[in-house]
Amino acid sequence: MNSNPPATPSPAGQGSPPALFVENVSHSFGEKKALDEVSLVVPAGKFTVLLGLNGAGKSTLFSLITRLYDNVSGEIRILGHDVRRHPSEALRQLGVVFQSRTLDSDLTLAQNLHYHAALHGIGTKMARERAREALETVSLAERAGDRIRSLSGGQARRVEIARSLLHRPRLLLLDEPTVGLDIGSRESVVGIVRGLVERNGLGVLWATHLIDEISRDDNVVLLHKGRVLFSGTVPGMLAAAGESDMRRAFRRMTGTEEMEAA
Template identity: 75%
Template structure:
């Protein structure tokens, strides 16, 4: 596709498209012809145990690694050909904690806003709005080290929203959280999908985080074994529950034990 054709193409209906992507570390193939599409306004669950390739896929989408095969587009922008435009439309919450505990919630967000070139006055407005969205507006001037794990995750979600992305990636965002905190975090993200029309790719090894309306993508040993809704997942495997369907498809007795 020429540059002129690229600029004049029709708007992409999907928030995220991964098409035919493979990736190796030396001779070890960790992703094998992976294709995933997340439409706008969709909560997609990327389900797989540790070692499935979830984090590698996220690293390719976010350009921590370079995809040398296939294509990755964010809101229609190819991450190799238009990395700036693509990543400007992407919000990310990684599994590892990345907030500065000695700064306040607001200071953490303002620092991130500055990295995106957002002016001071606008950054303060966006930070306040983002903290309100995750239910932490009244904690803006407290230091992050005083927060619970679930509250810190909510701040990371707020930070990921500052530049108004259309696509949001979350990598094992509820790991280490208690049940109430997990429900709070996932509830906030689902509401963002409904209210703002974000496309979300939620990587997890926890089957109970799946909802009936989600798009489910099963990644196992670097390959996509299934992509579709829960009803199709159950029908394809002849199972009565998502847990049994995953077991049938992958041969893994328990995804949680496999991920431990």
């Protein structure tokens, strides 16, 4: 590696595969088509927003990427590993923060993190180091011995982010991570994840229906009723919609009158 340092470091360059690659994925629950020919790319080192209202299919897409459901059509690759053919290799690169709370509230932060480190085969000693490191990333190191129950919603979210980092994934999925948080907690959660993108070059797919969480440098994938209406940069989306701000662009493209929140 040292003998041949890349001249122009480009995480999303042609040499390395994107953090997440989804192509022509459809999924139905009985008659209802939840996803229709969805394609998107999350480059490494890029904060990608998956924007859509509730019921747009965001969670279904996450379930397919995390192998809760099988993608019978299309292709999903994490760092180049097909989740269908090599689920183990793919999942090893993946950190997830689910929409619902997934920590054991009776156990301490450390116990929760050790459990999840074990799920990735990490031994006790390394788990302890990783847990401390991850808690420092989310500024909760001094709370390691406290029960989850004693944390606020925002703190619990930060622990979930810490947990998703224990096995040092290259791709991070977050499903509406700021739902139910107050403004301060939201900012801190968003800030932590953006920091990970900048410092560690993680690819992040951030699902949300809150337009104000989008920043100008982000990539945006607009998902509506199971279909990708737009995929590209923020200026690209504004131009495509012919609007000056994202809120209007969203309304114009989806044909919805009002955003639910934010």
